[in-house]
Amino acid sequence: MSVTPTPTHDAVAIAAAHDDGSDETPVHGYTPAKAEYLRRLRRVEGQVRGIARMVDEDVYCIDVLTQIAAVTKALQAVGIGLVEDHLGHCVVDAARESPEAGAAKVREASAAIARLVRS
Amino acid sequence: MSVTPTPTHDAVAIAAAHDDGSDETPVHGYTPAKAEYLRRLRRVEGQVRGIARMVDEDVYCIDVLTQIAAVTKALQAVGIGLVEDHLGHCVVDAARESPEAGAAKVREASAAIARLVRS
Amino acid sequence: MSVTPTPTHDAVAIAAAHDDGSDETPVHGYTPAKAEYLRRLRRVEGQVRGIARMVDEDVYCIDVLTQIAAVTKALQAVGIGLVEDHLGHCVVDAARESPEAGAAKVREASAAIARLVRS
Amino acid sequence: MSVTPTPTHDAVAIAAAHDDGSDETPVHGYTPAKAEYLRRLRRVEGQVRGIARMVDEDVYCIDVLTQIAAVTKALQAVGIGLVEDHLGHCVVDAARESPEAGAAKVREASAAIARLVRS
Numbered sequence: 001m002s003v004t005p006t007p008t009h010d011a012v013a014i015a016a017a018h019d020d021g022s023d024e025t026p027v028h029g030y031t032p033a034k035a036e037y038l039r040r041l042r043r044v045e046g047q048v049r050g051i052a053r054m055v056d057e058d059v060y061c062i063d064v065l066t067q068i069a070a071v072t073k074a075l076q077a078v079g080i081g082l083v084e085d086h087l088g089h090c091v092v093d094a095a096r097e098s099p100e101a102g103a104a105k106v107r108e109a110s111a112a113i114a115r116l117v118r119s
Numbered sequence: 120m121s122v123t124p125t126p127t128h129d130a131v132a133i134a135a136a137h138d139d140g141s142d143e144t145p146v147h148g149y150t151p152a153k154a155e156y157l158r159r160l161r162r163v164e165g166q167v168r169g170i171a172r173m174v175d176e177d178v179y180c181i182d183v184l185t186q187i188a189a190v191t192k193a194l195q196a197v198g199i200g201l202v203e204d205h206l207g208h209c210v211v212d213a214a215r216e217s218p219e220a221g222a223a224k225v226r227e228a229s230a231a232i233a234r235l236v237r238s
Numbered sequence: 239m240s241v242t243p244t245p246t247h248d249a250v251a252i253a254a255a256h257d258d259g260s261d262e263t264p265v266h267g268y269t270p271a272k273a274e275y276l277r278r279l280r281r282v283e284g285q286v287r288g289i290a291r292m293v294d295e296d297v298y299c300i301d302v303l304t305q306i307a308a309v310t311k312a313l314q315a316v317g318i319g320l321v322e323d324h325l326g327h328c329v330v331d332a333a334r335e336s337p338e339a340g341a342a343k344v345r346e347a348s349a350a351i352a353r354l355v356r357s
Numbered sequence: 358m359s360v361t362p363t364p365t366h367d368a369v370a371i372a373a374a375h376d377d378g379s380d381e382t383p384v385h386g387y388t389p390a391k392a393e394y395l396r397r398l399r400r401v402e403g404q405v406r407g408i409a410r411m412v413d414e415d416v417y418c419i420d421v422l423t424q425i426a427a428v429t430k431a432l433q434a435v436g437i438g439l440v441e442d443h444l445g446h447c448v449v450d451a452a453r454e455s456p457e458a459g460a461a462k463v464r465e466a467s468a469a470i471a472r473l474v475r476s
Contacts (some may be wrong), residue, residue, distance in 0.1 A: 034412060041409040048405055048432070052398040055391060061443040065469040068436040069476040071430055072236040075235055075405070076476075079425040082135035084229035084416040091206065092221040110203035112422040117195055117236050118356070119426040119433075153293060160290040167286055167313070171279040174272060180324040184350040186355040187317040191310055194286070195357075198306040205299040231303040237475070238307040238312075314474055322467035325448065330459040331453035340449040348441035355433055355474050 033085060040078050048069045079116050083109070152204060159197050164191045193196070198235050271323060278316050285309045317354050321347070374447060397435050404428045436473050440466070 048071060053066045091109055095102030164224060173183045210228055214221030286309060292302045329347055333340030405428060411421045448466055452459030 037412045038409055039407060041412065043401055045405040045409065048398060048402040051435075052395055052402065055394045055398065057191060059221060061439055062465055062469045063448065065439055065443075066472060067437055068432060068439070069469075069472040072432050072436070072473075073237075073475040075425060075429050075432070078408075079422055079429070080229065080233045080236055082418055082422055082425070083232055084225065087206070087210065087229060087421075088222060088225045090418065091210070092214040092218065093207075095211040095221070096218075099211070099215075102214070103207060106203065106206045108419055110199065110206060113202055113232055113236075114199045114418045114427075115423060115426040116429075117199055117232075119429040156293045157290055160293065163250065163317060164283055164286040167279060167283040170316075171276055171283065174275045174279065180320055180328065181346055184317055184320055184324075185353060187313060187320070188353040189254075191313050191317070191354075191357040192312050194306060194313070197289075198303055198310075199276045200307070201299055201303055205303075209299065219312060227300055231300045231307075234307040235310075237308040240463055241416055269376075275453045311475075318467065318471045321470055322463065325444070325467060326460060329444065329448070330452040330456065330463060333449040333459070334456075337449065337453075340452070341445060344441065344445045344449060348437065348444060351440055351474075352437045355437055356430075 002110060033081075037078060037081065040074070044071060044074050044078070046075065054103065076119070085102070086112075152200075156197060156200065159193070161189060163193050163197070166193065195235065195238075202232060202235065205231075246351065271319075275316060275319065278312070280308060282312050285312065314357075321351060321354065324350075332345070359468065390438075394435060394438065397431070401428060401431050401435070433473065433476075440470060440473070443469075 047067065051064060051067050051071065054067065086109060091102065092107045094105040166186065170183060170186050170190065173186065205228060210221065211222045213224040264348065289302060289305050289309065292305065324347060329340065329343045333345040404424065408421060408424050408428065411424065443466060448459065448462045451462040
């Protein structure tokens with residue numbers, strides 16, 4: 001957290017890596033997608049905390065429900081993004097390796113998609 | 120549809136092929152998966168007709184809702200099956216052709232999965 | 239369908255009864271909501287039949303999935319409409335009868351809503 | 358957290374203040390249902406944080422998706438519980454007040470239920 005890089009010729013690179021991440025959690029060397037997922041999940045976490053606060057402060061039930069529907073959608077959207085990334089990397093890579101490897105990954109991904117559709 | 124086979128030595132084979140399908144739609148030469156989808160969709164169609172009959176006969180609302188939830192699940196299950204087949208054939212084949220072709224099919228499949236999750 | 243009643247003193251009554259319903263299913267004396275539900279369910283039934291036809295004619299999988307998502311939504315919309323009617327009639331009437339009767343209907347309705355949300 | 362206030366005349370006030378909000382949060386004066394919702398929402402919040410950690414630690418995508426489906430269900434279950442409470446209190450009370458008040462609350466609740474079903 002409190003990284004204070006000694007001013008060497010690496011400082012710029014370190015600072016740049018540092019900038020990639022968000023305020024609280026420095027994310028270095030990750031794919032941009034990962035930083036984006038973390039940002040969205042942190043937002044969902046804050047929204048869930050907000051729902052708890054609404055319940056705690058006796059906010060009108062219908063407004064709490066509206067927020068629950070919104071957060072559910074946000075969480076599912078993260079799931080859909082992860083599915084797309086998984087298909088585009090793991091499944092495609094396995095398929096290029098061998099038809100059998102591809103088929104195994106497809107079966108596994110389909111079961112995960114089914115859980116998402118049913119949730 | 121209106122097949123009237125002349126009584127030759129092929130008649131038994133034709134009748135057998137005919138039996139594979141259902142009453143209304145003879146299904147020949149299809150993959151077993153396709154025949155199975157048609158069977159399930161015909162069942163869903165009959166269930167929707169049953170729901171209409173329930174409404175028409177003033178069946179208690181809660182029982183109609185239970186049936187609507189069941190049919191929605193059956194329809195989504197067909198969708199999930201189609202997703203698995205699509206990933207296992209179109210997407211895997213495209214991935215084996217080239218990374219670019221794979222990526223395009225993954226994008227398209229993910230959009231379809233998103234529509235299914237949100238429905 | 240092409241009923242041409244002989245012009246007797248019953249003709250007006252027959253025509254009136256005929257007008258109430260749709261082509262296939264004459265609907266008499268029902269609330270407008272009921273006729274509307276039947277119309278929507280008959281439409282869903284036709285859409286499911288259309289999906290089966292798409293599968294049968296080897297229409298591209300993604301297009302079949304798009305249609306499945308649309309029909310699932312249409313079916314859920316019928317369910318949501320029925321929930322609203324049920325709350326507005328059965329549940330409200332029970333609540334006005336006694337708190338206990340209201341509570342029992344609320345429990346039953348909530349279980350049905352839960353099945354709909356999870357489907 | 359492990360505050361052991363010296364027994365002064367402020368001790369009672371401190372203890373009371375302490376009770377208001379800790380991480381687990383002793384909940385006073387609330388209906389048991391409210392305390393239970395807060396407990397469940399705090400659990401969901403922890404699960405979302407857990408998902409972020411999984412992403413951060415490059416846990417296998419399919420396992421992250423399984424967890425997302427589970428948390429989505431948990432959040433929807435809170436929503437379903439709130440719907441039941443809302444129907445049992447606000448809607449039933451309004452219905453007992455007047456048919457018009459009941460009808461208005463039913464319309465509002467149905468819209469919230471629809472958002473939940475579609476999420």
